[in-house]
Amino acid sequence: MKYFYYHQGELFCEKMRIKRLAKEVGTPFYLYSAGAVRENYQRINAAFASLETLICYSFKANANLALCSLLAREGAGTDIVSGGELYQARKAGFPPEKIVFAGVGKKEEEIELALRENILMFNVESEGEIELIGAIAQKLSKVARVALRINPDIDPETHKYVTTGKKENKFGLAPPVARKIYQKLKKNRWVKPWGIHLHIGSQIATPDPYLRALQPIETLLKWLEKQEIKVKYLNIGGGFGINYQPGQSSFDLDDLADKITPLISSRKLKLILEPGRYLVAKSGALITRLLYKKRQSSKTFLIVDAGMNDLIRPSLYQSYHEILKLDEPPANSPREKVDVVGPICESGDFFAQERHLPLAKEGEYLSIMDTGAYGYSMSSSYNGRPKPPEILVKESQWWIVRERETYSDLTKGEHIPLELSFTHSRLAGKPLYFTKMEGIGNDFIVIDNRPGFILEPNKLARRLCCRKKGIGADGILLLEKSKKAKFLMRTFNSDGSEAEMCGNGARCAARYAWMEGLTNKKFTFETPSGNILAEVNNHEVRIKMKDPDPVELNLKITLKRCTRKGHFINTGVPHLIIFESPVNDSSLKEIAPQIRYHPRFQPQGTNVDFVQIEKESLRIRTYERGVEAETLGCGTGAVASALISAAIYGISSPVKVKMKGGELTVWFEKIKRGLYQKVYLGGDANVVYRGKIIEGDIDV
Ligand code: PLP
Numbered sequence: 001m002k003y004f005y006y007h008q009g010e011l012f013c014e015k016m017r018i019k020r021l022a023k024e025v026g027t028p029f030y031l032y033s034a035g036a037v038r039e040n041y042q043r044i045n046a047a048f049a050s051l052e053t054l055i056c057y058s059f060k061a062n063a064n065l066a067l068c069s070l071l072a073r074e075g076a077g078t079d080i081v082s083g084g085e086l087y088q089a090r091k092a093g094f095p096p097e098k099i100v101f102a103g104v105g106k107k108e109e110e111i112e113l114a115l116r117e118n119i120l121m122f123n124v125e126s127e128g129e130i131e132l133i134g135a136i137a138q139k140l141s142k143v144a145r146v147a148l149r150i151n152p153d154i155d156p157e158t159h160k161y162v163t164t165g166k167k168e169n170k171f172g173l174a175p176p177v178a179r180k181i182y183q184k185l186k187k188n189r190w191v192k193p194w195g196i197h198l199h200i201g202s203q204i205a206t207p208d209p210y211l212r213a214l215q216p217i218e219t220l221l222k223w224l225e226k227q228e229i230k231v232k233y234l235n236i237g238g239g240f241g242i243n244y245q246p247g248q249s250s251f252d253l254d255d256l257a258d259k260i261t262p263l264i265s266s267r268k269l270k271l272i273l274e275p276g277r278y279l280v281a282k283s284g285a286l287i288t289r290l291l292y293k294k295r296q297s298s299k300t301f302l303i304v305d306a307g308m309n310d311l312i313r314p315s316l317y318q319s320y321h322e323i324l325k326l327d328e329p330p331a332n333s334p335r336e337k338v339d340v341v342g343p344i345c346e347s348g349d350f351f352a353q354e355r356h357l358p359l360a361k362e363g364e365y366l367s368i369m370d371t372g373a374y375g376y377s378m379s380s381s382y383n384g385r386p387k388p389p390e391i392l393v394k395e396s397q398w399w400i401v402r403e404r405e406t407y408s409d410l411t412k413g414e415h416i417p418l419e420l421s422f423t424h425s426r427l428a429g430k431p432l433y434f435t436k437m438e439g440i441g442n443d444f445i446v447i448d449n450r451p452g453f454i455l456e457p458n459k460l461a462r463r464l465c466c467r468k469k470g471i472g473a474d475g476i477l478l479l480e481k482s483k484k485a486k487f488l489m490r491t492f493n494s495d496g497s498e499a500e501m502c503g504n505g506a507r508c509a510a511r512y513a514w515m516e517g518l519t520n521k522k523f524t525f526e527t528p529s530g531n532i533l534a535e536v537n538n539h540e541v542r543i544k545m546k547d548p549d550p551v552e553l554n555l556k557i558t559l560k561r562c563t564r565k566g567h568f569i570n571t572g573v574p575h576l577i578i579f580e581s582p583v584n585d586s587s588l589k590e591i592a593p594q595i596r597y598h599p600r601f602q603p604q605g606t607n608v609d610f611v612q613i614e615k616e617s618l619r620i621r622t623y624e625r626g627v628e629a630e631t632l633g634c635g636t637g638a639v640a641s642a643l644i645s646a647a648i649y650g651i652s653s654p655v656k657v658k659m660k661g662g663e664l665t666v667w668f669e670k671i672k673r674g675l676y677q678k679v680y681l682g683g684d685a686n687v688v689y690r691g692k693i694i695e696g697d698i699d700v
Pocket of ligand 1: 058061079102103199201202203237238239240274275276277278373
């Protein structure tokens with residue numbers, strides 16, 4: 001019976017319209033026919049019915065649990081090659097007494113697992129392996145049954161990548177070595193010779209290579225008989241080819257069975273077969289959608305949504321797979337020469353080249369046939385492509401027997417080491433060091449960003465300045481490379497906005513640079529509002545401010561419920577000074593925010609300082625832009641207050657300015673009333689602590 005066929009103008013799998021599945025599940029997906037799997041199994045069974053035969057399905061061909069469980073239910077055993085396959089096979093329902101374990105590189109823990117499971121036998125591929133099996137068997141007090149895999153040195157006339165029985169291949173043992181091992185096993189209490197194993201390759205077209213391979217096996221059997229070494233099983237492996245191309249004939253199982261029967265039955269051997277492809281290849285199809293049709297040079301490309309990551313056989317072995325449209329093309333419909341290619345960034349990502357296919361339109365579905373073997377089992381998520389789902393059809397029932405992978409599956413089990421996890425930087429494994437500093441209660445996180453670690457300073461500032469969820473600060477100060485001076489200081493407020501300059505920040509940055517040995521005691525550094533000269537004297541830092549703009553006195557600012565008189569000056573950043581004595585809390589809470597956003601000062605807004613003149617000093621409280629609240633201290637605010645006080649009340653340099661967080665001194669030279677030069681700001685700049693950020697959760 002045909003399990004994939006056209007009916008009423010559409011491709012069916014058993015009694016299911018495949019297009020319906022495609023619409024429901026989305027493409028690409030693998031589709032399997034339960035009926036086809038069962039029929040293939042029964043065909044092999046029937047061909048070898050005259051012999052005592054165990055069909056050990058080669059698990060690697062398709063490890064889908066549901067599909068494998070069908071075979072286990074039919075009575076099949078399985079041929080596995082790893083501890084992982086043993087685990088999967090047991091889950092699928094294969095009984096241990098029907099499991100054979102091949103593979104050139106079995107590891108200690110895999111052997112131990114298989115011995116504990118009491119599998120039928122190991123197909124042994126080297127002398128070292130037999131010793132290890134013996135040692136583990138002894139340790140577990142279990143007897144290991146083994147077949148030696150013979151390398152008969154014959155050419156199975158198939159693709160070189162799936163040729164496994166030539167002497168230059170890594171598989172099996174040369175007959176003389178095998179004889180030596182069998183001989184040794186005679187005296188081994190823990191390892192029993194149980195059989196002989198062969199597997200000469202895959203996609204073998206005719207019985208002939210098997211018959212050639214069995215010649216040295218017959219010689220070995222005769223030698224074993226002479227040595228009185230009894231083996232129960234002859235395992236001739238898998239490899240039976242199928243007809244991928246129309247017109248190709250498939251492997252003649254009956255012929256092989258006929259020809260090997262005398263050798264096996266005369267010695268009362270049990271036969272093991274390990275078919276993979278023959279059982280499942282023709283039971284599967286890969287369903288895909290045509291995304292784009294593209295003409296380039298002399299070629300027409302059909303770009304589909306399946307890729308070599310889903311089905312690698314054409315890329316790896318240049319193998320042929322028939323490609324059918326889900327909509328049946330009318331008889332004699334026109335054809336065009338196309339390359340059917342996937343979306344992967346490799347020119348080797350193709351399913352057919354220069355193939356004459358019926359005309360297909362973008363959006364149509366295609367079925368890549370005979371992909372049940374070595375399709376999904378060799379798939380990967382290369383190019384960040386989640387693996388496709390697998391669907392099993394049984395008559396008119398269907399199930400998603402493996403779900404489509406999701407994007408989160410792509411990173412399943414992955415961990416970014418904490419040291420590497422600072423996503424908004426280029427730290428490459430190193431922690432981000434910072435120094436928490438404060439100048440009169442204006443606190444900053446200072447980071448040497450000259451290597452350019454930090455890519456998103458605005459986000460970083462918001463995250464780190466947060467008092468509850470970060471380190472907590474009024475802003476971050478980044479020391480960056482400068483062409484004009486020792487370094488460039490950039491200031492980011494806690495809301496992420498960048499400030500042109502910050503007096504207390506500049507003093508902290510200067511002290512930091514001096515402490516880190518980046519500078520001498522007296523040096524110049526750059527800020528976005530101009531160059532700054534700094535002098536560090538232990539804790540005290542004096543900076544020369546940019547010459548301020550002329551003051552703008554007696555501005556009338558109309559607010560919601562009142563009008564306030566203020567005086568404006570830019571001391572690197574804008575400040576509006578209001579004299580108030582004593583300073584009211586409500587001025588900072590209600591008046592200052594209105595002034596900060598007042599149209600007169602847009603677009604950049606302004607800081608607002610309330611100044612009270614005392615005997616020999618000024619007392620000020622500042623509402624800062626960016627922080628959007630009163631801060632404990634503000635350097636440019638102190639300068640602004642001193643200069644405006646000089647302009648209005650004739651106060652002379654130096655001026656002591658007291659703020660909640662401490663005291664600053666401002667020096668200046670008067671050019672004329674309201675215009676000043678050589679303005680300096682001095683006061684303490686202290687280190688609070690140093691730290692390093694390695695926490696992956698700081699991801700903004
Ligand atoms: N047995 C062994 C040891 C194998 O390595 C393989 C495939 O590589 C098979 C059986 C199954 O081969 P096939 O799928 O061609 O039948």
